[in-house]
Amino acid sequence: ETPELLARTAPDVRDVFIAIAGGLALIIALSRRSKQTNTIAGVAIATALMPPLCTAGFGLATGNLNYFAGAMFLFTINTIFIALAAFVIIKFLKFPMVKYINSAKRKRIARLASFVAVLVFSGSIYMFVNLFKENQFKQAAQHLINDIKESGISIIDEVAENINYKNKSIKLVIYGYKIPKEELDNWEAKLFEYGLEQTKLIFQQGADDTDIRNEVKSLSDLYAQNQKIISSRDESIKEKEDRIKLLETELSKFYDTQIPFVQISKEAQINYNGLSNLSYAKMVQTNFKTTDTITVFNAKWYDTVPNTTNQKLLLKKWLKTRLNLDTLQLNNN
Structure with missing residues (x-):
């Protein structure tokens, strides 16, 4: 549905003037000797008669009888007043008239045509006045709605159905805080100031939601407190996790510095038959400038070992290589 x-479904007196203008264009064009003016006549008729017929067809196709009736009324207006305008010009230009043998029949047809023309013209005036009043009503209603909005009342954007001219009612849907009845009654009392004395002002709003809003606020505050507690717990857990990671790192470093002494002693016994005893310890020493931790091994050899000096050097070299140590002290007994 377009504007x-x-x-073309609600014609009024303005369409009468348009039809008269079309009829004048038609007869003036046809009264010229030039054949090119026939185009003007065709356009005048087409623009006046085709749109209402198309609208009537649309009304029949959609089952909307109001559209069909309004369009056919417009078609009737155009047909009658185009013909009437043409007849007036023909009389003015003194074209030869058809002679009726029966003068009574001619008068009867003339009276009938005049009656239909007056009836259609009166109907178009009535519809124009009704349309004018409806527009005034809608403008006044819109002015009232704008003032209500400016007063601070929240209104859902109104639709065309909310302003009903036929029922003389204005329906407004309010959201947000419940408006006191005294304030709404005050607006109803002001209707006469907008020219809406016989209009019914309907306010539609939900129940008082103050308690619900307070409850929602309490829940929001409780949620914020819980979030703060959870955040505090998360921070505490994170501190503990960081502490655990630090201890794990320190423990890993400690294990890295430990020497697998049992395995080393077994390998040393296999590689060096003359070794009778092997001990191990960490010794912390300082020169009063720096402090260092040194790995110390004590080795005892059987008396039967012929060359302990060479064995000692080989054992020390093997231990440094095996343990990947730069500094190592070996004491031999």
Whole structure:
């Protein structure tokens, strides 16, 4: 549905003047000797008669009888007043008239045509006045709605159905805080100031939601407190996790510095038959400038070993290589 379609379902007196203008264009064009003026006549008729017929067809196709009736009324207006305008010009230009043998029949047809023309013209005036009053009503209602909004009342954007001219009612849907009845009654009392004395002002709003809003606020505050507690717990857990990671790192470093002495002693016994005893310890020493931790091994050899000096050097070299140590002290007994 377009504005152009709707405009042809509610004709008024303005359409009468348009039809008269079309009829004048038609007869003036046909009264010229030039054949090119026939185009003007065709356009005048087409623009006046085709749109209402198309609208009437749309009304029949959609089952909307109001559209069909309004469009056919417009078609009737155009047909009658185009013919009337043409007849007036023909009389003015003194074209030869058809002679009726029966003068009574001619008068009867003339009276009938005049009656239909007056009836259609009166109907178009009535519809124009009704349309004018409806527009005034809608403008006044819109002015009232704007003032209500400016007063601080929240209104859902109104639709065309909320302003009903036929029922003389204005329906407004309010959201947000419940408006006191005294304030709403005050607006109803002001209707006469907008020219809406016989109009019914309907306010539609939900129940008082103050308690619900307070409950929602309490829940929001409780949620914020819980979030703060959870955040505090998360921070505490994170501190503990960091502490655990630090201890794990320190423990890993400690294990890295430990020497697998049992395995070393077994390998040393296999590689050096003359070794009777092997001990191990960590010794911390300082020169009063720096402090260092040194790995110390004590080795005892059987008396039967012929060359302990060479064995001692080989054992020390093997231990440094095996343990990947730069500094190592070996004491031999």
